[in-house]
Amino acid sequence: MTNFDIIIIGTGAGGGTLACKLAPSGKRILILERGDFLPRERENWDPLAVAQGRYRTTEMWRDAGGKEFSPYQHYWVGGNTKMYGGALLRLRESDFGATQHFDGISPAWPLKYSDFAPWYDEAERLYAVHGTRGVDPTEPPAATGYPYPALPFEPRMREVSDAIRRQGYHPSPIPLAIRLPQDLNGRQNDRLHIELYDGYPDPTGAKGDSHVVGIQGALQYPNVTLLRNRKALKINTDASGKRAVSVTVAHEGQEETYRADTIVVSCGAINSAALLLRSANEKHPAGLANSSGLVGRNLMIHNNGVVLAYSAKPNPSAFQKAILIPDFYHGAGDSPFPLGAIQNMGKADPLLLADAVGDELGKDGKDAAHFAGHIIDYFITAEDLPMPENRVTVDANGHIQLHYTQNNLEAYRRLREKLIRIMDDVAENEGVGGTTKYYGFKLGIGGVSHQNGTCRFGADPKTSVLDINCKAHDLDNLYVADTSFFPSSGAVNPALTAMANALRVGELLAAL
Numbered sequence: 001m002t003n004f005d006i007i008i009i010g011t012g013a014g015g016g017t018l019a020c021k022l023a024p025s026g027k028r029i030l031i032l033e034r035g036d037f038l039p040r041e042r043e044n045w046d047p048l049a050v051a052q053g054r055y056r057t058t059e060m061w062r063d064a065g066g067k068e069f070s071p072y073q074h075y076w077v078g079g080n081t082k083m084y085g086g087a088l089l090r091l092r093e094s095d096f097g098a099t100q101h102f103d104g105i106s107p108a109w110p111l112k113y114s115d116f117a118p119w120y121d122e123a124e125r126l127y128a129v130h131g132t133r134g135v136d137p138t139e140p141p142a143a144t145g146y147p148y149p150a151l152p153f154e155p156r157m158r159e160v161s162d163a164i165r166r167q168g169y170h171p172s173p174i175p176l177a178i179r180l181p182q183d184l185n186g187r188q189n190d191r192l193h194i195e196l197y198d199g200y201p202d203p204t205g206a207k208g209d210s211h212v213v214g215i216q217g218a219l220q221y222p223n224v225t226l227l228r229n230r231k232a233l234k235i236n237t238d239a240s241g242k243r244a245v246s247v248t249v250a251h252e253g254q255e256e257t258y259r260a261d262t263i264v265v266s267c268g269a270i271n272s273a274a275l276l277l278r279s280a281n282e283k284h285p286a287g288l289a290n291s292s293g294l295v296g297r298n299l300m301i302h303n304n305g306v307v308l309a310y311s312a313k314p315n316p317s318a319f320q321k322a323i324l325i326p327d328f329y330h331g332a333g334d335s336p337f338p339l340g341a342i343q344n345m346g347k348a349d350p351l352l353l354a355d356a357v358g359d360e361l362g363k364d365g366k367d368a369a370h371f372a373g374h375i376i377d378y379f380i381t382a383e384d385l386p387m388p389e390n391r392v393t394v395d396a397n398g399h400i401q402l403h404y405t406q407n408n409l410e411a412y413r414r415l416r417e418k419l420i421r422i423m424d425d426v427a428e429n430e431g432v433g434g435t436t437k438y439y440g441f442k443l444g445i446g447g448v449s450h451q452n453g454t455c456r457f458g459a460d461p462k463t464s465v466l467d468i469n470c471k472a473h474d475l476d477n478l479y480v481a482d483t484s485f486f487p488s489s490g491a492v493n494p495a496l497t498a499m500a501n502a503l504r505v506g507e508l509l510a511a512l
């Protein structure tokens with residue numbers, strides 16, 4: 001049986017980026033991915049097909065009470081980044097220190113922002129991030145500008161941004177991973193069609209996801225092998241329990257086992273924890289790398305919500321993933337504790353608005369297209385705090401169960417109020433009359449797109465699962481490189497931090 005130097009399990013923001021970083025090292029790398037290539041097909045941009053879950057897993061998870069739910073999870077080459085919005089933000093400097101929140105303390109990281117800064121630079125270059133530095137006052141220091149300038153706002157978004165700025169805030173362009181108009185290899189892509197970007201697969205490859213950037217980059221090298229449709233069932237150790245030696249996968253109803261000197265788990269925070277727990281053996285009775293009892297604990301998913309701001313003024317924007325309002329990240333005049341970040345999301349399709357606007361549909365002749373043509377869509381994110389009771393467990397059949405109680409909701413409530421006041425003010429000053437209305441919802445337990453924190457890193461093996469290099473304290477050659485390592489979640493989208501950390505870990509592994 002071939003013995004690889006490194007096996008990477010999973011191809012999302014963590015695994016895909018790690019593979020790309022390690023490929024030039026010449027090491028024999030095997031990538032095991034449970035999913036297949038996401039098909040390029042008409043339905044990629046069909047809002048109904050996407051909303052009905054065409055690309056979501058059919059796997060069901062259970063909540064603490066045993067009730068089944070469908071998790072917002074995508075198992076493809078590229079993982080959840082195939083569907084992501086490509087908003088690549090750095091954590092803020094304060095996120096690396098201990099911070100007081102309404103519901104308690106967000107703990108310090110064992111490394112500082114300055115340790116991550118060069119990796120953020122590299123990740124932004126790799127993923128062709130388009131942005132503008134110096135507008136967002138909460139942005140951490142960076143050695144260089146963004147690799148590419150921000151996309152210009154469409155007229156309506158420019159108007160709204162100007163109106164928000166007149167209120168004294170700092171609307172900034174959302175930094176976006178876009179391989180347009182020219183990617184890092186100098187190739188032109190003249191098919192600028194990115195309206196359906198956030199929450200949709202991108203058949204053009206213009207969205208910088210971990211498949212088109214990470215995995216395709218890695219596969220340029222002959223020493224890299226990708227095996228798809230291989231779900232990792234178990235990581236096996238030697239008799240001492242100190243070394244991980246192989247991975248057993250399910251493939252077309254059969255089990256296969258692959259060996260390597262080093263094994264990296266990058267299955268996403270929930271699946272990585274589940275895989276370690278399922279890999280319990282005599283030497284690791286509570287699960288692999290789990291002498292601390294912390295594998296799966298401190299699960300965070302963010303307090304995320306959608307706010308649809310309706311006003312009389314039409315919003316004909318096609319690409320609406322434009323404005324970030326960072327001003328409440330550290331708090332507000334009337335709020336001593338952090339609230340979070342507000343940003344636009346992709347436009348809701350008329351087909352999907354019926355649920356959101358409910359009874360109002362059809363009143364005064366206002367159909368779904370009318371609402372879609374007026375609404376500005378926002379995604380708001382407030383930090384949730386790590387709690388040991390919020391955890392991933394697996395039952396006797398290996399099924400995933402999430403125990404998750406929301407916390408720090410006051411921050412979310414206040415953040416939503418701030419957005420409503422801002423958009424009320426925008427509408428009032430536009431003088432076109434009509435009422436401003438708000439629709440939307442807060443994501444529940446199924447909304448795990450920002451999952452993180454189940455294998456936190458740290459210096460002390462009693463209080464962390466991974467050491468500061470993301471190697472499991474308990475084993476000599478087992479690493480975790482995805483969003484699992486976060487000790488706290490901050491309130492920005494997590495992918496860039498997973499990518500930057502994968503580059504950091506990749507540099508260490510390349511030198512082994």
Ligand SMILES: Cc1cc2nc3c(=O)[nH]c(=O)nc-3n(C[C@H](O)[C@H](O)[C@H](O)COP(=O)(O)OP(=O)(O)OC[C@H]3O[C@@H](n4cnc5c(N)ncnc54)[C@H](O)[C@@H]3O)c2cc1C
Nearest residue numbers: 010012013014034079080085086087232268482483493495
């Ligand atoms: C609709 C949507 C929009 C989003 N928008 C943004 C955004 O704009 N900005 C941002 O920063 N983040 C965004 N996110 C979140 C972002 O996608 C994740 O933070 C990121 O992908 C996490 O990377 P990861 O490597 O931890 O896990 P994933 O990307 O989930 O990758 C895990 C990989 O492991 C594979 N896998 C899982 N279990 C196994 C197993 N047992 N065996 C083999 N393979 C396995 C999966 O198939 C997958 O390929 C969004 C997510 C969604 C769903």
